[in-house]
Amino acid sequence: MxxxxxxxxxxxxxxxxxxxxxxxxxxxxxxxxxxxxxxxxxxxxxxxxxxxxxxxxxxxxxxxxxxxxxxxxxxxxxxxxxxxxxxxxxxxxxxxxxxxxxxxxxxxxxxxxxxxxxxxxxxxxxxxxxxxxxxxxxxxxxxxxxxxxxxxxxxxxxxxxxxxxxxxxxxxxxxxxxxxxxxxxxxxxxxPRDFVPKGMTLEEKKEKENNKSTGDLAQLTANEAVKTVRFWALWIMLFINVTCGIAIIAVASPMAQDIAGMTAGAAALMVGIMGLFNGFGRLGWASISDYIGRPNVYTTFFVLQIAAFVLLPNVTNAIIFQILIFVILSCYGGGFASIPAYIGDLFGTKQLGAIHGYILTAWAAAGLVGPSVVTRIEEATNSYALTMYIFTGAFVVALVVSLLIRVNIKKIREENTQPAEATS
Known part of the structure; x- marks a missing residue:
């Protein structure tokens, strides 16, 4: 039929x-x-x-x-x-x-x-x-x-x-x-099984999926993916990105009033605009990742946020403070939106939903860790500075992981091309 x-x-x-x-x-x-x-x-x-x-x-x-x-x-x-x-x-x-x-x-x-x-x-x-x-x-x-x-x-x-x-x-x-x-x-x-979008031929689609140098790295099941180093690299990157982002969401208003001296009304307006950057960051960064590649997007997230978190505790200018917060929120949203495509690149589409589900346990863990860390440290020290520096350190770790995952990808691509060269 x-x-x-x-x-x-x-x-x-x-x-x-x-x-x-x-x-x-x-x-x-x-x-x-x-x-x-x-x-x-x-x-x-x-x-x-x-x-x-x-x-x-x-x-x-x-x-x-x-x-x-x-x-x-x-x-x-x-x-x-x-x-x-x-x-x-x-x-x-x-x-x-x-x-x-x-x-x-x-x-x-x-x-x-x-x-x-x-x-x-x-x-x-x-x-x-x-x-x-x-x-x-x-x-x-x-x-x-x-x-x-x-x-x-x-x-x-x-x-x-x-x-x-x-x-x-x-x-x-x-x-x-x-x-x-x-x-x-x-x-x-x-x-349908052989669906091809307009402007793309079936050959191009197969070439994109199977190309050893640019296509999907592998076609793995969820249980196979969990056993790879690159799965846990993605997990760690998402966990750090979400932990620090969700912590900022949890305390944005009091932090803006405390550090940048903003009024409660101005801080509330900033929280509303944060939602825009969270939303647009998801579409913007995910679209950019189609052109510059998922590894480059994640490395960019972490470089930007290392700079933002180092500067945050020392910024008393309300406009600069808000710009830094908006950058963090766009990266927070972008991390969520780019991860499914990254999973497709690394593990194929065979069981993408199941692999995505496993990776999202990082979100559950981050939801418990982020807000409690920032509020407890603030209560103990009466300052947000220490938390921001701890998060900066976490992003340095994430940056290193984002660079190491490239080494793993390159190694697997080389292993993939060797059999192809041998057969030709």
Missing amino acids: GEKKLKNRWLIAMAAVGIHISIGSVYSWSVFSNPLNEKHGWSSSDIALTFSIAILFLGLAAAFMGHFVEKHGPRKSGIVSTICFGIGMIGAGFADSIGNLYLLYFFYGALGGIGLGIGYITPVSTLVKWFPDRRGLATGLAIMGFGFASLIASPVIEMLIGNIGISNTFFLLGAIYFVLMFSSSLYLAPP
């Missing part, structure tokens, strides 16, 4: 954005913090723990459900994500209505987090297969939706809480996200 009608790959990309812009609303969690505190008397740290649990389960679900995504395809995986995230949101409304913090942890944190993890990886491996010619751009588009979501969701949540209350906000958003994610999931599908 022949393929009925070929789906539009740009609509597939938009369906991916539909899922990511829904689950990305998790970045707006802090908007619920004060209203929940005023209504129930729960402490800020107890309420913030909901977000940490959600990010932890995101990483765990991405790791453990990656094989499910590969086996059952993006449509079924998207629907599972929709059900978990939708019920998580609606359950959070129920938890609020009866004033039970542990139910909130279960519904929004654990169940919602599982929906986040599956939803995050579901469209990515599909997009890489639909865009063999522009891997970075395609994955950057979807993951940009995740970064931008809080820009849209935060003011909407604030307005809804004021008008209809916390519980009804959860119920309404849960229903809206359910419809948006469900309809997006139904359109998702992998491309």
Whole structure:
């Protein structure tokens, strides 16, 4: 039976954005913090723990459900994500209505987090297969939706809480996200086996995938990939990039007021603009990686951030301080968006979703480490300077890893070309 009608790959990309812009609303969690505190008397740290649990389960679900995504395809995986995230949101409304913090942890944190993890990886491996010619751009588009979501969701949540209350906000958003994610999931599908985008021939596609000097390094399963040095190099680079970025997100407002002497209002505006750089950084850096290569993009991230973190504690000028923060946020977003294409380059597309899931455990670990490190050191020293210098050291390690991974790639390319030369 022949393929009925070929789906539009740009609509597939938009369906991916539909899922990511829904689950990305998790970045707006802090908007619920004060209203929940005023209504129930729960402490800020107890309420913030909901977000940490959600990010932890995101990483765990991405790791453990990656094989499910590969086996059952993006449509079924998207629907599972929709059900978990939708019920998580609606359950959070129920938890609020009866004033039970542990139910909130279960519904929004654990169940919602599982929906986040599956939803995050579901469209990515599909997009890489639909865009063999522009891997970075395609994955950057979807993951940009995740970064931008809080820009849209935060003011909407604030307005809804004021008008209809916390519980009804959860119920309404849960229903809206359910419809948006469900309809997006139904359109998702992998491309036909011999799909070739316009302007590219089948020979060119095969050449791009199999070229020993420029194509995918190998076609590995997830369990084979985990045993390689380059898998752990990617893991370490993502872990350091996310740990330092997420820590800055967690303390951006008080740090701006403390170091650069900004007012609370100006710092709040800066936090909003950070969302733009987080979002645009995902699309911009991922697109640039299509032209200069993923290894060069990651090395650039770390060079820029070493400079930014060294300068941050000593900058009293508010404009320069904000520029440094925005550079860090663009690299933070870019790291997420470039990693799926980098995985495709190094391990092929055979089980990209499962490998991406394993790599995202770095995000779960970073979500627990980053914010707690920066807040504890600040409480102990009454300064952000020591943390910034520790992060600078971490980025030096990341830079070294980004250079060493090139040696590993070069060695494997040479090993790949030797048999080809021998046979010719």
